[in-house]
Amino acid sequence: MAEEKMKIYHVLTDKNIGGAGRWLLYYLKYCNQDRFDVRVVLPKDSRLAPAVAQLGFPVISMEAMEDRSFDKKALKPLTELFQKEKPDIVHTHASLTARMAARKAGVPRIFHTKHCMEAAEKNTLKKLAKRMVNHKYSDCIIAVSKAVRRSMIGGGTDPAQIVVLYNGIDMIPAPSAEEKKAILSSYGVPEGNLAVGIAARLEEVKDHATFLKAAELLAKKREDVTFLVIGDGSLRERLEAEVKMMGLRGRVVFTGFVQEIERLEAALDLAVITSREEALCLSLMESMSAGVPAVGTDSGGVSEVLRHGENGFLVAVGDAEDLARRMEEILGDQALYEKMSRNAKAWMEEGFTAEKMAARLEKLYMEGEKR
Structure with a gap:
């Protein structure tokens, strides 16, 4: 029975x-x-x-x-x-x-x-x-x-x-070079550019302003980086206006709502979260499962996902200068990048x-x- x-x-x-x-x-x-x-x-x-x-x-x-x-x-x-x-x-x-x-x-x-x-x-x-x-x-x-x-x-x-x-989460396979090129190209990332993305609701708690300030600082040092703001929300018009005032049009892309967001998260070169408070952060977890290193604010549960110096870096909430410095550090050091990529995937597979x-x-x- x-x-x-x-x-x-x-x-x-x-x-x-x-x-x-x-x-x-x-x-x-x-x-x-x-x-x-x-x-x-x-x-x-x-x-x-x-x-x-x-x-x-x-x-x-x-x-x-x-x-x-x-x-x-x-x-x-x-x-x-x-x-x-x-x-x-x-x-x-x-x-x-x-x-x-x-x-x-x-x-x-x-x-x-x-x-x-x-x-x-x-x-x-x-x-x-x-x-x-x-x-x-x-x-x-x-x-x-x-x-x-x-x-x-x-x-x-x-x-x-x-x-x-x-x-x-489901572990997301890293896209092939051709798949990655096609995905990023569909969102306006020029061929050969690195993609740094934040996947989060466009609301105050996610603090996109800090992400944009860091993007402004990094954009002055590297011309080969495109910044993706993935998602939608009540602050979109305001943030788009800020990007225009900062002279970052063409360097920052607003994707709007993305149906199959995991494909884009896996195609990033670096995942970022700037929340003032965060329970855990699924978007970081999904990117990291594909071997994408991350930089995130030390807010709430982010530090339980992101292990400082191992699979990415933690920065203080609202610290755009340190965020830009850490992004530049990861993107500019191939050995560090590869180590963090391996560790990111392994950590997600182990416990998440x-x-x-x-x-x-x-x-x-x-x-x-x-x-």
Whole structure:
């Protein structure tokens, strides 16, 4: 007689495909479908839905659910869904409403993954309130890095509730010389130029201004480098105006939203992140898996991905001069570049693959069942 599958419902409120959505897609790709019956609950018209369905998993579209953590009108339909379907685990990603609904519906266990850094809370009463909410509506809280765990503790969460489980990715093969040339050429990188890229939402927290200042400094020393700003966001017009004022038009390329971003990340010569705070940084991980060295700000979980002097360099947040110096150092030293390239790929393979992430998550699911 076949063993009954454990029924897992993942709930995301995102309408776009952000970090949580990419995490979910990576997990689903390696989910043990012989042991787990996984369904995904999303807001209506979420861009994530077709990608989930393409992997063969059922999607429940919730018209009442908005793209925010607490959504009062979604509480009743989510509660009714869980009461009807009786999942063994509800695993939420930012949705407090889904956690409340799961508890109200009597779901045996509630998991919650924190995909971003949490602001420190100085108010003792607010910290106590957050701890009480987490105890009431979560049985296990997953932090995607040690830095996220520390930030959650600073915000009031009970350390005993938190488990660190690193995000995982698929290792990306390095493109051939011809493939790389074609990919970069399609984004306007002149033949023979090196490509330095930052793949991040064009929002304040990612601090593209520091990247552009560093690009300005490096551009004065090297004419063979093109800087790629990969992605889109609310600051695009402002950043494009800054590039024009700096005289960097033609040296800095804004790609906009890139559908198959991994191909471009793997084609870079150097990956950069300048975030003021970062949970872990999938874009660096994906580039590094293809053997691309990196330079990143020492913010949050970046230092858990980027090992200073081994697979890239860490710089202080907002330090454009040091960023430019480190970029120049890597690009100008072939032996150093090759060493960092090998180390970047090996480090990703050792601890950050999606297959390992999925196995570790499912072990957590099973451990709870045994208790």
